[in-house]
Each structure stands twice: as structure tokens, then as C-alpha cells.
Amino acid sequence: MGFYTLGFPRVRYMSTDVPLRDRLAAHDETSIALGVAGVVSLALGSGLLVYVRFTTALGSSLPVYAQLAAAFGAVAGVLGPGGLVVGLLLLGGGLSALAVALTRDTDTLSDDLADLAETTDRLADGEFDVKIESDRDDELGRLADRLVVLRETLAEQQDAIADAQTTAETAQADLDNRTEAAGRTADAYRRVLRAVADGDLTQRVDPPADNDALRQIGRDINETLDAVERCLDGAATTAEGIEQAAAGVDSRTDQLDAATDRVADAVGEISDGTDEQAATLGEISDEMDSLSSGAEEVAATVDTVAETTEQATEAGTEGEAAAADAIEQMDAVEATTDETMAELEALDEEMDEIGEIADVISEIAEQTNLLALNASIEAARAGEEGSGFAVVAEEVKSLAEETKEAAAEIDGKIQSVQAKTGEAVAGMDETSVRISQGVETVEGAIDQLDDVIDYVEEIDGSMTEINETTEQQADAANAVVEMLDDLAAVSDTTSEAAEAVNDTTVDQRQTVRSVDASASELRSKAAELRQTLTDFETGSGASAASSTTSRTTNTNTTSQTSAGSQSGPSASSDLTAGASGSSSSVAADGGDSWTKDEDEEETGGFQFGTADQ
Known part of the structure; x- marks a missing residue:
């Protein structure tokens, strides 16, 4: 310095x-x-x-x-x-x-x-308990003081590191435990879902209480499985109702076919009766011509009076018998006509009942269509695992559409048959009126024949009255001929009406057979659906459709017994009640269970729609 x-x-x-x-x-x-x-x-x-x-x-x-x-x-x-x-x-x-x-x-x-x-x-080396002392007040003393501060800082940092390491080890152990528990839970979920994919819907997961995410997932899985199980139960019940309705349609079509056969037989009898009536009227007309000729011959020559009176007596007797036969035939035709009208009215009532059955089938088809739509939604949510069920839902939907179209076709044919039946009834009414008129005419002819016989018997007593009697006989014969012509026209009309009714019964029989074929196809499709549902095991310990098999068998047996012991409106009422009961059972078994509860809205529940939709 x-x-x-x-x-x-x-x-x-x-x-x-x-x-x-x-x-x-x-x-x-x-x-x-x-x-x-x-x-x-x-x-x-x-x-x-x-x-x-x-x-x-x-x-x-x-x-x-x-x-x-x-x-x-x-x-x-x-x-x-x-x-x-x-x-x-x-x-x-x-x-x-x-x-x-x-x-x-x-x-x-x-x-x-x-x-x-x-x-x-x-x-x-980490010895933070070393003793640092210095009595110097220079740089070395200050350095010693800094080492003391450094020692304390390092000791605090070492303690903090030890605490952090302990906390990290604890957190790692807890994480390992949670990871292991989550792995076990995931394995359990995987086993349940694999069993569900194999068709066992009775399996449920056990949500853990210490993991909110896995617990929520477990609840969602259980709720989804519950919804799918309810959906399958509803599908099985619907298939059962379809089978019952189809069986009822088979029974009713059999009865309708039998009634159609009876109508055809009755119409055949009417046709045969009118043919016989026409033949009888022809014979009566010929006899009346002969009677007229005999009267003219009596008027022309007295020589042949005896012979003519004898012929007149014979002709009168035969004419009276023929007239009596004509009256009986007319009565038979009238009775047959009444019976045919009654059968046609019964046929019209049965057509109404078939229309009600077609309406029931349409309702079942709509419910099946709704069920298939809900199943398609659930299959879409299930992803790849629900692809098989989606195919089943599509088949059910297609079956419902075909059933609905068949029901509409049945309804159209029923309306056509009812229209033709109404025309036949109107024709029968007109025929009945004409037959009544013909009976009255024939009765009048009988009275006239009685008079002819009386006249012929009086010929021997008074030759003077021969001409008058002959003229009266000729007049009466002409009147009888005119009446017989009218009666022949009525017979022709009756024959034409019988042919029309016969054509109607043929069309009706074809319609009934078409209905029967549609019902058989519907029953087959329902059986295929129920067979498909047997691949899924539900909470009852059996398949989704097996629990309905016994009920279906008993119901079919009861329906067949009712069809054999009852006829007409009562049997139809039983069938309608059975179909309605099936629909009600669908709503009762699956209606409320398809609706998502308010509590389920926050837990991932599914809404399938109610049966009323």
C-alpha cells in the first residue's frame, strides 16, 4: 500500500x-x-x-x-x-x-x-451432528459460522428428505395396494362380462366400497344387466303371447273353415232343391198343358167326355199332388234359405271376431316392434358384445312388420267377405219373398185343381155345364201356367243366388286358409324367437324363455279344449280375452321395469320405454 x-x-x-x-x-x-x-x-x-x-x-x-x-x-x-x-x-x-x-x-x-x-x-459424509467451534473473528471465524448455518440447513434438508421419502414410500405402498385391488376388481368384472357374453345373465359384479370410479362402473354394469334381463323377460313374454294368439287364430280358422263347409253344403242343398223345384214346375206346366188340351177336347167333342173327364180327374189328382210337393219344396227352400241366412249372419259375426283377432295381432306386432327397437338401442350401447342380440332384435322387428302386414291383409279380406255376405243375405231375403209368393201361388193352384176335380165329377150330372166347366178349367190352367212360369223364374233366381253364395264360400275358404298359413308362420317365428331366448340364462335360474314354456303349453291346451267345446262368439271372446291377457302380462311383467327410476338418472341407468309406448 x-x-x-x-x-x-x-x-x-x-x-x-x-x-x-x-x-x-x-x-x-x-x-x-x-x-x-x-x-x-x-x-x-x-x-x-x-x-x-x-x-x-x-x-x-x-x-x-x-x-x-x-x-x-x-x-x-x-x-x-x-x-x-x-x-x-x-x-x-x-x-x-x-x-x-x-x-x-x-x-x-x-x-x-x-x-x-x-x-x-x-x-x-452426512454427519450433521459434528461440533463446529471457532473463537476467531476473521474470515475463518465467519467461515466457521457459515458452516454452522450450512450444517443446520443440511440437517433440516436431510430431515425433510427423510420425511418426503417416508411419505413417498407410504404413498407408493398405498398406490400398490389400490392398483392390486383395482386389478382384482377388474378381473372380477371381466369374469362377469365374459359369463354374460356366454349367455349367463344371472351374474352380477360386487362394486368396491373404497374406489368411487370402480364402484360407479360396477353399479352401471349391474343396472345394465338388470335392464337387459328385464328386456329378455319381456321379449319371452311377448313371444309367448304371440304363440298363444297364433294358436287361437288356428282354432278360430278351423271353426270358420268348418262353418264355411256347412254353408257350402247348405248352398248345395239349396241348388239341388231349386233344380228339383224347376223339374217339378216343368212337370206341372206340362200337366197343365195337357189339362188345357183335355178341356179343349171336351169342348170340341162330347164323345170323348168320359175319357176327357177321366184324364181331367187324373190330371187334377196329379196336379194336386204335384202342387203339394211344390209347396213342400217351397217350404224346404224357405227353411233352407232361412238357415242359410242364419249361417251367413253367424259368418258375418265370425268375420267381426276375426277382425278383432287381427287387431290384437297388430297390437302385439307394434309392441314387438317397440321391444325390438329398445333391444337394438341396448345392443348398440353394448357394442361388439351385443352384436348377436342386435341380430335377434332385427329378426323380431322384421317379424313384427310381417305380422302387421298379414293382419292388415286379413282385415281387408274380412271386409271383402262381409261385403259379399251382405249381398248374399240381400239375395236370400229376395228369394225368401219370392218363395213365399210362389207358395201362395201353388196353394191357389191347388184350390183351382180341387175345383177342376169337382167340375170333372159333375160332368156326368150336367152336360150343359161342360162348356162352362171346360172354359173355367182352361182359364184356370192358363193361370196356373202363368204362375208356374213365375215360380220357375223365382227358382232360376234362387239358383243364381245359390251359385253366388257358393262362389263366396269358396273365396272365404281361401281367405281362411291364408289366415291359417299366416298364423302358422307367426307361431313358427315366435317359437324361433323363444328358442333364441333360451340361450340367455336369467335370474330365475333358468333360461329367459323356459319359464314361459309350461304356461304356453297349458294355455294352448286350454285354447284347444275351448275351441272343441265352444263355438261362435263365446269361443272368440275367450280368444280375445287370452290375447288381451297376454298383452297385459307384458305390461305387468316388463312395463314398469323398463322405466328408469329417478335415482337411476345419476347412476347410469337405461330407459327402454314402457309397454304403453
């Missing part, structure tokens, strides 16, 4: 901020030069020792010894040129003292530095 102060202006060394040694040196540049010379001499003498000591351990104490040397130089400068010797002596003593102090301080510094190095190594 002495070398640097020499170059500064003098005024600076007079400042109170300048160290004392610099101010003393400012008195006389010569004195300063002499002091510097003494310092240089000291440096030359002990430079090597000072250099070694200072560079190894006394870097922080160098300014102290430099100040001491400068002080010696300053003293020499104050004394002036004459005090150089004194300064040198003082410098020599100072150098000796300095050497001793430097040796002692160097050893102390080396020990302190070695202690600090050992302490640092121990701290680096």
Missing part, C-alpha cells in the same frame, strides 16, 4: 479518511523514502519465509504485517536521515517479532484450516 500512496496528491494524505501511516509518511518524502528502503531491506531478508507462509496459510493476515512494516518505515521517516540506524534497529527487532508471530499464527491457521476441512468432509 505504501507504493500506491506515493503517487497520490499531497492534499489527499491530509484527509482524515487516510490511514495514520499514510499521513505520517506525508510529512517528508525523504523520510518516507528511507522508511521504504528499510521495508525493502526487511523484505529482501525474510522474503522467502514470508512468501511461503503467506501463500500457504496467511493470505487473510497479510495486510496486518504489511501495515506493521509500513509503521516501522514511518517511524524512520519521522526521525529523519539521522534516525535511519534507529529505524533499522527497530526494523530488525520488528522483523524478529514478526517472524515469531508469523510462525505462531501460521501454525494456528493451519490447525484451524485442517479442522474446517475435516468438518467439511464430515458434513459431506
Whole structure:
């Protein structure tokens, strides 16, 4: 520092901020030069020792010894040129003292530095309980204080690291436990879903209580399986109702076919009766012609009166018998016509009942269509696992559409048959009126024949009255011929009506057979649906459709017994009630269960729609 102060202006060394040694040196540049010379001499003498000591351990104490040397130089400068010797002596003593102090301080510094190095190594090895003490107030003391702070900081960090490691190990163990539990739960879910894919719908998962996500998934799986099971039960019940309705249609079509046969037989009898009636009327007409000819012959010649009267008597007797036969035939035709009308009315009622059955089939088809739509939605939600069920739902939907179309066709044919039946009834009414008129005419003819016989018997008593009697007989014969012509026309009309009714019964029989074929196909499709549903096992421990088999068998047996023991409206009522009952059972078994509860809205439940939809 002495070398640097020499170059500064003098005024600076007079400042109170300048160290004392610099101010003393400012008195006389010569004195300063002499002091510097003494310092240089000291440096030359002990430079090597000072250099070694200072560079190894006394870097922080160098300014102290430099100040001491400068002080010696300053003293020499104050004394002036004459005090150089004194300064040198003082410098020599100072150098000796300095050497001793430097040796002692160097050893102390080396020990302190070695202690600090050992302490640092121990701290680096993690010994945070090492004791750090220093009574120094220099840089080494401050370094020791910083090591104490560092030791405490490292100890706190080590404790924090240990706590964090413990927390991490605990969290890892908890995570491992949760992962293992989640894996077991996933395996259980996988086993249940695999069983469901194999058709066992009785399996349910057990949602864990300590995992909200897996618990919610488990609830959703169970609710989905419950909904699918209810859907399958509803489908089985619907298939059962379709089979029952189809069986009832078979029974009713058999009865209708039998009734049609009876109508055809009755119409055949009517046709045969009208043919016989026409033949009888022809014979009566011929006889009346003969009677007229005989009367003319009686009028022409008296010689043949006896023969003519005999022929007239015979003709009258035969005419009376023929007229009586005609009346009986007319009565038979009228009775047959009434019976045919009754059969046609019964046929019309049965057509109404078949129409009701067709309506029931349409309702069942609509319900089946709705069920197939809900099943398609659930199959779409189920994804790939529900693909097989989607095919079944599509088949059910197609069957429902075909059933609905068949029911519409049945309804159209029923309306056609009813229209033709109405025409036949109207024709029968007209025929009945004409037959009544014919009976009255024939009865009048019988009366006339009685008169003819009386006239012929009186011929022998009064020849005068022959001409009058003959004229009356001719007139009566002409009237009978006209009546017979009218009656023949009525017979022709009756025959035409019978042929029309016969054609109607043929069409009706074809319609009945078409209905029977449609019902058989419907029953076959329902059986296929129920057979498909047997692949799924539901909560009852049996297949979805097996629980309905016994009920279907008993119902079919009851329907067949009712069809055999009942006829007409009562049997139809039983069938209608059975079909309605099937529909009600669908609503009762599956209606409420298809509707999602309010609580299920937040748990992932499914809404399939109610049976009323």
C-alpha cells in the first residue's frame, strides 16, 4: 500500500479518511523514502519465509504485517536521515517479532484450516451432528459460522428428505395396494362380462366400497344387466303371447273353415232343391198343358167326355199332388234359405271376431316392434358384445312388420267377405219373398185343381155345364201356367243366388286358409324367437324363455279344449280375452321395469320405454 500512496496528491494524505501511516509518511518524502528502503531491506531478508507462509496459510493476515512494516518505515521517516540506524534497529527487532508471530499464527491457521476441512468432509459424509467451534473473528471465524448455518440447513434438508421419502414410500405402498385391488376388481368384472357374453345373465359384479370410479362402473354394469334381463323377460313374454294368439287364430280358422263347409253344403242343398223345384214346375206346366188340351177336347167333342173327364180327374189328382210337393219344396227352400241366412249372419259375426283377432295381432306386432327397437338401442350401447342380440332384435322387428302386414291383409279380406255376405243375405231375403209368393201361388193352384176335380165329377150330372166347366178349367190352367212360369223364374233366381253364395264360400275358404298359413308362420317365428331366448340364462335360474314354456303349453291346451267345446262368439271372446291377457302380462311383467327410476338418472341407468309406448 505504501507504493500506491506515493503517487497520490499531497492534499489527499491530509484527509482524515487516510490511514495514520499514510499521513505520517506525508510529512517528508525523504523520510518516507528511507522508511521504504528499510521495508525493502526487511523484505529482501525474510522474503522467502514470508512468501511461503503467506501463500500457504496467511493470505487473510497479510495486510496486518504489511501495515506493521509500513509503521516501522514511518517511524524512520519521522526521525529523519539521522534516525535511519534507529529505524533499522527497530526494523530488525520488528522483523524478529514478526517472524515469531508469523510462525505462531501460521501454525494456528493451519490447525484451524485442517479442522474446517475435516468438518467439511464430515458434513459431506452426512454427519450433521459434528461440533463446529471457532473463537476467531476473521474470515475463518465467519467461515466457521457459515458452516454452522450450512450444517443446520443440511440437517433440516436431510430431515425433510427423510420425511418426503417416508411419505413417498407410504404413498407408493398405498398406490400398490389400490392398483392390486383395482386389478382384482377388474378381473372380477371381466369374469362377469365374459359369463354374460356366454349367455349367463344371472351374474352380477360386487362394486368396491373404497374406489368411487370402480364402484360407479360396477353399479352401471349391474343396472345394465338388470335392464337387459328385464328386456329378455319381456321379449319371452311377448313371444309367448304371440304363440298363444297364433294358436287361437288356428282354432278360430278351423271353426270358420268348418262353418264355411256347412254353408257350402247348405248352398248345395239349396241348388239341388231349386233344380228339383224347376223339374217339378216343368212337370206341372206340362200337366197343365195337357189339362188345357183335355178341356179343349171336351169342348170340341162330347164323345170323348168320359175319357176327357177321366184324364181331367187324373190330371187334377196329379196336379194336386204335384202342387203339394211344390209347396213342400217351397217350404224346404224357405227353411233352407232361412238357415242359410242364419249361417251367413253367424259368418258375418265370425268375420267381426276375426277382425278383432287381427287387431290384437297388430297390437302385439307394434309392441314387438317397440321391444325390438329398445333391444337394438341396448345392443348398440353394448357394442361388439351385443352384436348377436342386435341380430335377434332385427329378426323380431322384421317379424313384427310381417305380422302387421298379414293382419292388415286379413282385415281387408274380412271386409271383402262381409261385403259379399251382405249381398248374399240381400239375395236370400229376395228369394225368401219370392218363395213365399210362389207358395201362395201353388196353394191357389191347388184350390183351382180341387175345383177342376169337382167340375170333372159333375160332368156326368150336367152336360150343359161342360162348356162352362171346360172354359173355367182352361182359364184356370192358363193361370196356373202363368204362375208356374213365375215360380220357375223365382227358382232360376234362387239358383243364381245359390251359385253366388257358393262362389263366396269358396273365396272365404281361401281367405281362411291364408289366415291359417299366416298364423302358422307367426307361431313358427315366435317359437324361433323363444328358442333364441333360451340361450340367455336369467335370474330365475333358468333360461329367459323356459319359464314361459309350461304356461304356453297349458294355455294352448286350454285354447284347444275351448275351441272343441265352444263355438261362435263365446269361443272368440275367450280368444280375445287370452290375447288381451297376454298383452297385459307384458305390461305387468316388463312395463314398469323398463322405466328408469329417478335415482337411476345419476347412476347410469337405461330407459327402454314402457309397454304403453
